[in-house]
Amino acid sequence: MSGLTQLELPFEFMPTPFGSCMPHTDSDGQKPPKPGKGTLRRLRLASGELSYRFVRARRRSIGISIDAGQLEARAPRHTPIAEVEAFIRQKERWIARRLDECARRPPPMRWHDGARLPLLGRMITLRGDAGAAGVGLVNDCLILPASAFRQWPRQAIEWLQAHALALFQDRLSHFTAVLAVPLPSLGLSNAKTQWGSCHKTGRDGARVLLNWRLYHLPLRLIDYVVVHELAHLKELNHSARFWAVVASAVPDHVEARRELNRLGRLLPEL
Numbered sequence: 001m002s003g004l005t006q007l008e009l010p011f012e013f014m015p016t017p018f019g020s021c022m023p024h025t026d027s028d029g030q031k032p033p034k035p036g037k038g039t040l041r042r043l044r045l046a047s048g049e050l051s052y053r054f055v056r057a058r059r060r061s062i063g064i065s066i067d068a069g070q071l072e073a074r075a076p077r078h079t080p081i082a083e084v085e086a087f088i089r090q091k092e093r094w095i096a097r098r099l100d101e102c103a104r105r106p107p108p109m110r111w112h113d114g115a116r117l118p119l120l121g122r123m124i125t126l127r128g129d130a131g132a133a134g135v136g137l138v139n140d141c142l143i144l145p146a147s148a149f150r151q152w153p154r155q156a157i158e159w160l161q162a163h164a165l166a167l168f169q170d171r172l173s174h175f176t177a178v179l180a181v182p183l184p185s186l187g188l189s190n191a192k193t194q195w196g197s198c199h200k201t202g203r204d205g206a207r208v209l210l211n212w213r214l215y216h217l218p219l220r221l222i223d224y225v226v227v228h229e230l231a232h233l234k235e236l237n238h239s240a241r242f243w244a245v246v247a248s249a250v251p252d253h254v255e256a257r258r259e260l261n262r263l264g265r266l267l268p269e270l
Helices: 081-090 092-106 146-181 214-216 221-229 240-249 254-264
Strands: 004-007 040-043 048-055 063-067 070-075 117-121 122-129 136-138 142-147 184-189 194-201 206-211
Touching: 040 092, 048 081, 063 146, 070 081, 070 117, 081 092, 081 214, 122 136, 142 146, 142 184, 142 206, 146 184, 146 206, 146 221, 146 240, 184 194, 194 221, 206 214, 214 221, 221 254, 240 254
Parallel strands: 048 070, 122 142, 184 206
Antiparallel strands: 004 194, 040 048, 063 070, 117 122, 136 142, 194 206
């Protein structure tokens, strides 16, 4: 085995982890500048009326981008508005896909007593406790020290990461036995675009990195990602042989990947 394999997150753009739609690459693949003031305009498309912000800028071509659910079009200073709007019409499907992504993404996590958070596929509730010395899970409540409210994000994320690492290690050990592959070393990933990765270390060793946010998801989906990465210890590709290895441990891997893509889009930004 050589090289690096990655299981990507289900986003066409991912500037912040599981967050709301923030500035990203332009329709022509270029990173847009910070939004200017511009003017608000409306355009009738086949799918309905579209509002957009129009900015004239020092550039050679027309470009569009989406920032927090708002379409912005930028064009050279002397480009006719009819040409700009014709370009927008050409990109209608591109725009619709990205606006839909924005609409379906949950807002950033709001930390307060009673807030809800996904954990292994179920929803738990954050509760402040004046007597709590640390973080702990009691039934479906994540207990945090009430006196350290401002530290809740850091404390909760550290707790999630520690428990994710322990669970991932257990599942890794289980499936290395199932697949008859050597046990690789394990680390947590904070990657913005991959669920996991597997790469060679030294002559015979390997290392698997798993995104700690998988801990939000049901165990069967965590198992799918673990098996996916371990399967690369036998097949460093995505050939039919590779998927046969995955299917030997996760027979419903096609459905699991589909559900992973769907649920991954719903995870909160912590």
